[in-house]
Amino acid sequence: MYVAVKGGERAIDAAHEWLAEERRGDPQVPELSLAQIREQMSLAVNRVMAEGSLYDPELAALAIKQARGDLIEAIFLIRAYRTTLPRIGHSRPVETSAMRCDRRVSATFKDAPGGQVLGPTFDYTHRLLDFKLAAEGEAPVARQAEPTLAPTPRITEFLNRDGLIQDEAHSDETPPDMTRQPMEYPADRSTRLQALTRGDEGFVLGMAYSTQRGYGRNHPFVGELRIGAVEVEMEIPELGFDICIGEVTLTECETVNQFMGSKTEPAQFTRGYGLVFGQTERKAISMALVDRALRWEELGEENVGAPAQDEEFVLAHSDNIQATGFLEHIKLPHYVDFQSELELVRKMRREVEGSMKEAAE
Amino acid sequence: MNVTEVGTEARQRWMGLLARAPAARLAELLEVAGAAPVHEWLRMPETGGVMVRGRAGGTGAPFNMGEMTVTRCALRLETGEVGHGYVQGRDKAHAERAALVDALMQGPGAEALRAAVIAPLAEAEAASRRERAAKAAATKVEFFTMVRGED
Known part of the structure; x- marks a missing residue:
């Protein structure tokens, strides 16, 4: 009842x-x-x-x-x-090559044009608690040097000139939007990148780490990591031209990955890509590694059955709001469901007890 | 003066500047300039989301990154100029001021307004960008070659 x-x-x-x-x-x-x-x-x-x-x-x-x-x-x-915001429109794809970089490092080219710019990083700190911060102090002031205001060229472009790295096919196709259309598998790369950039940092980090530990290893180098502000431009239909509607800080990571070549492609480097809102470099690097792992099919690699190669597994579990919604709902009242389970277990026990009694007689 | 006379590029520049400007600073400058003309709404200020796109590998196919908040409005001055405001964030007064400046910049007071509002905003933005770039430059690594082991 x-x-x-x-x-x-x-x-x-x-x-x-x-x-x-x-x-x-x-x-x-x-x-x-x-x-x-x-x-x-x-x-x-x-x-x-x-x-x-x-x-x-x-x-x-x-x-x-x-x-x-x-x-x-x-x-x-x-x-x-x-979800309560009306959608005004979409921007032009942001030009990360025009980013005003706070930070820009390459693990592959020491003398990259534009240089290695560390920015406000935790790297090279000793990870010792700083008890000075426990007391109120004066606001620190960073030192300055003669700025270079020219745009910083993207490192993969240098490799690309020699054909040593796989080219990204340029297109202006409208990308699918997972916030508007239900997910379908197989998903294309645009959908994967959208899911990864909004995915849970811990999950994407764990997936990326699994590839480093050997579950779908893809030998990544951080070709370039950059953090800085880019202008966002949008076409305004009533004006008939584009205007800048603001500025966002982004973190971009491009990995350069080993690729032995396939039946159709000569040996060359391949890429993984991460682009995330804000100063979020752990996430951007993780995203690039997972993006690369998910490209196994397109690059003619073997599927070794690694979790990070399984598109549906990765994309269906990367969203922490979906995950926590489903996980946490089990703490809410399930009295009726549980009551029926309880009835069932009691009935099964009665039956077993009955048959054991019969066997004993 | 109509929009084609004003020049699309110049208008793009000031609209972008107004979109990025700190709302409080714009309000201050407009008040000092005493620019508060009567206007009618063509579109009341409304806040919404704009889907920001990136490209795979920075140069490849577009993908959706996430939205940003934007507030827009449109108005017409008594003298007929139509101004549009598209600004980052959720501040409706900011969007209104941006649209007002956009309209006024198409009218006879454009030069005075450029000096009173546009130029100071542009200078402040350039100065703050330069300061950030200078801090970044101070963190640029200079490599020194240590003794090289040749044997």
């Missing part, structure tokens, strides 16, 4: 009230402002924008505050907000 029950409104209200109090914490401690989160927790803000799939630092800061620092919950809030 199905019995509908209701109740719990009072408990829920009280729980949310307490949540608000706990979120605020000790009232003796000053409250966090959105500007503080945006400026001083900027890499958390970047992650929420990348996986929330919405570039708006102020909103990401609000989401982090509301979620008490739970980034997946914050991403959830941003995704929910995103």
